[in-house]
Amino acid sequence: MELEFFGAAGEVTGSCHILRMGGRQLLLDCGMIQGGRDAPERNRLPFPFAVASIDAVVLSHAHIDHCGRLPLLVKRGYRGPIYTNGACAELVPILLRDSAKLALADAERASRRLPPGASMATPLYDLADVETTLGLLRPIPYDLPRTLLPGITVRVRDAGHILGSSSVELWAGEGGATRKLVFSGDLGQYDTPILHDPWRFESADVVLMESTYGNRLHRGRADTERELGDILAQAARDGGNVIVPAFAIGRSQELLYLLAKHYAQWQVARWKIFLDSPMAIAASRIYWRNPDRFDEEASRLRAGFRGLPALPNLVLAESADDSRAINNVRGGAIVIAGSGMANGGRVLHHLRHNLPRPECHVLIVGFQAPGTLGRQLVDGAPEVRIHGRPVRNAAKVHTLGGLSAHGDQGDLLRWYDSFTPRPPVYLVHGEVASAEALAGKLRERGAVATVTRPGLKVDLSALESLARDNPST
Numbered sequence: 001m002e003l004e005f006f007g008a009a010g011e012v013t014g015s016c017h018i019l020r021m022g023g024r025q026l027l028l029d030c031g032m033i034q035g036g037r038d039a040p041e042r043n044r045l046p047f048p049f050a051v052a053s054i055d056a057v058v059l060s061h062a063h064i065d066h067c068g069r070l071p072l073l074v075k076r077g078y079r080g081p082i083y084t085n086g087a088c089a090e091l092v093p094i095l096l097r098d099s100a101k102l103a104l105a106d107a108e109r110a111s112r113r114l115p116p117g118a119s120m121a122t123p124l125y126d127l128a129d130v131e132t133t134l135g136l137l138r139p140i141p142y143d144l145p146r147t148l149l150p151g152i153t154v155r156v157r158d159a160g161h162i163l164g165s166s167s168v169e170l171w172a173g174e175g176g177a178t179r180k181l182v183f184s185g186d187l188g189q190y191d192t193p194i195l196h197d198p199w200r201f202e203s204a205d206v207v208l209m210e211s212t213y214g215n216r217l218h219r220g221r222a223d224t225e226r227e228l229g230d231i232l233a234q235a236a237r238d239g240g241n242v243i244v245p246a247f248a249i250g251r252s253q254e255l256l257y258l259l260a261k262h263y264a265q266w267q268v269a270r271w272k273i274f275l276d277s278p279m280a281i282a283a284s285r286i287y288w289r290n291p292d293r294f295d296e297e298a299s300r301l302r303a304g305f306r307g308l309p310a311l312p313n314l315v316l317a318e319s320a321d322d323s324r325a326i327n328n329v330r331g332g333a334i335v336i337a338g339s340g341m342a343n344g345g346r347v348l349h350h351l352r353h354n355l356p357r358p359e360c361h362v363l364i365v366g367f368q369a370p371g372t373l374g375r376q377l378v379d380g381a382p383e384v385r386i387h388g389r390p391v392r393n394a395a396k397v398h399t400l401g402g403l404s405a406h407g408d409q410g411d412l413l414r415w416y417d418s419f420t421p422r423p424p425v426y427l428v429h430g431e432v433a434s435a436e437a438l439a440g441k442l443r444e445r446g447a448v449a450t451v452t453r454p455g456l457k458v459d460l461s462a463l464e465s466l467a468r469d470n471p472s473t
């Protein structure tokens with residue numbers, strides 16, 4: 001019985017871990033590596049395990065750094081089941097089809113740089129691989145244990161990160177001994193709009209935990225909403241546009257929700273709001289179709305919505321022409337567009353047109369990986385490159401950490417504190433500095449905390465048995 005870390009070990013993206021037991025192998029996530037010049041090459045590397053030996057996959061949520069290499073796994077021969085929560089299974093097709101389109105565009109761009117006569121660069125995977133992958137999805141509901149393989153039982157719990165996001169409870173039994181592992185997946189903030197709080201666990205023998213913001217504290221919810229209102233007021237005075245690079249799933253819906261909630265107070269009527277992302281539009285429709293996953297406040301507000309939040313000044317920009325037309329808007333627009341780290345997508349056009357203008361504002365609402373344009377903006381770069389050309393950055397850039405889909409250090413500690421007694425914890429999904437800071441805090445609480453690196457193995461059968469529940473017995 002053994003656990004091994006492959007991806008998102010010592011970094012944020014590329015989530016992938018493997019559980020081996022009794023000759024069977026189960027993969028937790030199979031995500032894309034994002035950010036950094038070498039990311040495309042790293043994504044193409046052979047998997048550090050035999051694809052044919054994987055019996056099942058459990059997917060924590062629909063973000064591409066968790067599901068983005070599933071089609072590659074399939075392209076390389078995987079045909080087993082992919083278990084995930086039902087709402088996640090609704091979102092995954094949107095993300096993976098988009099990812100295949102981006103992979104094709106990348107390959108075409110790479111081919112143009114090849115010498116004449118050279119064979120064309122192949123995309124990481126194509127739409128056919130994605131469709132095969134989607135056929136392997138096996139939706140599972142929250143809160144019901146399910147035996148996936150002999151000796152392996154799984155139960156997914158709401159992680160409160162994005163719609164359909166899960167923390168995974170996993171019981172592995174071999175030779176009469178059972179060990180319980182809890183994989184946090186990505187954890188949302190507590191008391192955040194729309195979604196429930198992360199599930200409160202009680203016991204486990206070992207915990208795998210994300211550490212994205214292990215060294216940071218976000219502003220409180222009320223302060224964050226006030227800050228957003230203040231930024232919009234300042235931007236209205238300046239007379240320019242507000243550009244928001246936002247992940248299609250999660251942040252886009254939360255922003256629309258907040259604009260609807262504070263419609264009168266923030267004088268939202270004076271803005272024209274563009275949701276410039278077919279993916280975000282599709283994801284928003286899925287969000288609003290799944291109200292059973294909403295917290296009380298969202299359920300109350302939703303009573304006034306039909307479909308998307310009822311913003312009379314919301315424009316859904318579906319086509320590329322719709323998107324290009326926004327370039328002519330010189331002021332009074334809030335433009336929510338992907339990608340969330342501004343390393344591709346429609347938001348690049350909007351940044352190219354608006355960054356040089358001091359009356360414009362850029363609102364950063366999510367995590368920005370090193371090497372992305374979004375990170376350069378957060379770091380205050382006076383000039384950036386977009387589509388190969390230098391662009392002067394004269395706009396005002398705001399980072400609204402409190403809107404992040406990820407809990408901060410306080411949230412992460414609160415999540416871990418529910419485990420008694422303290423199980424050993426392995427930190428994944430964080431840059432090393434962030435994971436180390438969280439490890440320090442966890443050790444102060446008496447936990448044995450380890451910052452992971454690729455290839456690190458944990459012998460589960462050697463762990464002390466601490467878990468009190470076992471649905472398979």
Ligand SMILES: [Zn+2]
Pocket residue numbers: 061063161186
């Ligand atoms: Zn995520």
